[in-house]
Amino acid sequence: MENHKKVEQLPDWSNMSTEILEQFCKRLTIPNQVRFSSVCKSWLSANTSKKAYHWIPDAPWLVSKDYTNAQFQVISNTDKQAYKIFKPFKPLPDTLIVGSFKGWLILNSKFKLFILNLFSKLHLDLPYHSTVGINDIHSPCAFSLSMCPNMNPTAAAMVTYGGCLGWCKVGDTAWKYHYTTGEFYANVTFNNDKLYVVDRDGKKVKMFKYDEGVLIQVGSVESPRPSGNLLQSATIDMRIYLVVCGGKVLVVGRIDDYTKALKPNVKFVISMVEESSSMLVKVQSLDDHVLFVSNSNIECLDAKYCSGFRRNCVYFTCYFKHYITSEVKEFSVANGVVLRSILSMGHHMYSPIWVLPRFPFDCDCEKCTSAQWITPEKMEEKLVLELKQRRIVYL
Template sequence: MERSMENFKSNSRYPDWSMLPKKILEHLWKLLTIPDQAIASSVCKKWHSSTSNKANIWAPDIPWLITDIEDTSPHYSLFSISLQKIYKMEKPFLPLDNTFIVGSCKGWLVIRSEVEIFILNLFSKVRIDLPLRASQQHLLNSTPTVFTMSMCADLNPIIVAGVTFDGGLVWCNISDKEWKVYIGDEEYGNLAFYNDKLYAINHDGDKIDVFRIEDDELIPKGSMYATFPTTSPISDNFDIYLVESKGSLLVVKRHFEISSILGQTINFEIFKVQERIDDVSPHQLVKMESLEDQVLFVSGLYCESLPAKHCSMLQEDHIYFIGHHAKDDKCELGIFSVNEGSMHRVPLTDSTLNYPYWLCPRYAFACNCKYHDSTVLKRISDYETNV
């Protein structure tokens, strides 16, 4: 430590900032938000190493909005709500024709082109390739439209599961060469990992199937049949989400005026899943009148819950969502108060923000857990080195 400080002071007029001791750098990172850390990491290799390889850096931040200007653009557009400013971030891969963001989950982007599918942690520049083929068909022709991921303790993906365009259920381990397809009659609309199990809800929202992945097989563990405890239907047009929030599994219904494509969002309903405690008691959906100290972020078919204390400037017990502005066919940022049932809309007038996704700014780190073998770790390491 003392020698490092001596090296740093050796040229007092023009100090070598790359010689700052590692412990001081790590202390500085704890004072910065993750986007600021990403900017600082570009100063030199040592600063980049301090952010890329140090796990458990405390840096909560408000999710950003991310969108593609065009598929072949070398940059992403990211909008900071807290700073009310749009930034450009270079894509750490060669953009090809028809390469688009198709999802965002727990800080990872899901990106698909005609020749590849991969997940990307934009801030760590970590990429993990996913299969393009399914085990029971030549190509994965029915594209997954909703994704969820199970994570290890270091927040690296273990299993990726998805709902296809036609309501099918697929999944794979991150080292698999093919997607596995679940054969069943149900058409699903959303899914989430919760308590080491996979929960998938059908399009109508009245049935939740529960699975456990054992010995590389998706094993059904039962179903929940429940009637939504609402006194009168708000709208027959809705999207439905499953999301873990503060240790509970929630069902979120987003109601539209006309349809999810053409209509504005008019209301939200939130229900807590209460699993039966024995073989006799029924499953229940209990309507929630408050999110308490949580905040929900909704974009497209994705929903994520974060503690309000990690989202300075945002209000607890609120839902922040991307919606459709019916008058001028543009996107809008909506803010819904769960307790009051009121809604506030903010038009996104910038043309570069075309139906963006929420992106939680989180780092990914190489780990040595039992789920990530040397092949996966090598892929992460090589990618970070070459970018």
């Protein structure tokens, strides 16, 4: 009698229930989602389904603005790794990242202005900034996007280097603009269907609503403190940001003081827009939130989503010559001082910018037009990370 060896049947993981696979996807960070999608077609399909799409809580990544390379150089603050992401467009010398907002990069070239989701390669053209329509230095210096509930862009606003405010809806062919003689804006953000703009001194914020393409001012707030002569010094540089933090709009001023050292002494001054009193009120605490600040953008997150980052702190990139940086430092809002360096990169990055690691996905809400530009074929272009090890030292 022959002895028949029992052959053990290995499970066919490709035939797992789609519902179970979608639950797995919802708990994976971006790099692990990419690895998950590369296992087989059924896993890829599960990861690109509408049910699986939502933001995985993750600290912002750093993306280099280097325009000479065919790839984006990125650093994940969660898994402490560096990656390369191939650019879905020809790397022209004049194509630069000029902003980032809620997972979307804003890129500017000689003839084109567009927004790009770094992790899916989906991109949307915006009107070219020369269509702002006034005699101005049109190149954008600050951006914000209005988002649907599922974080897809529905409208854009920008401030030009000449201090003009421009805005448009996704799909428009020209920017609409607002300019008042003698007033120069520094930054802009959306919140609760209103547009907020702050002046270059960080002392005045205006609120607008737009109806049928026309901006209507609905309020303004000012700082009770005099501006002083802080910006008159040649050794002091100040940048002004607007950010929504816990439902409130904050004015964040970054002050780089070069008076006593080659490397600047950095501090942050934060005020809250209090519309009921029409005043800017100094903020003593961010509570459970964290701010991430670069030269070109600012992001705010709940500290529970940012492993390794402390609540009530500002994390900012430090610049040396020609906007080259290799450090991220921590500023304590409670103490008003820089506490430590939390990231030292093994290689320098050119003017890195913070970007939230998230995918766009199809949405059927009233505000969103994503159905016009997200297709199943584009959703499956998610395998965009080339995993490369780089020397990164976390302190």
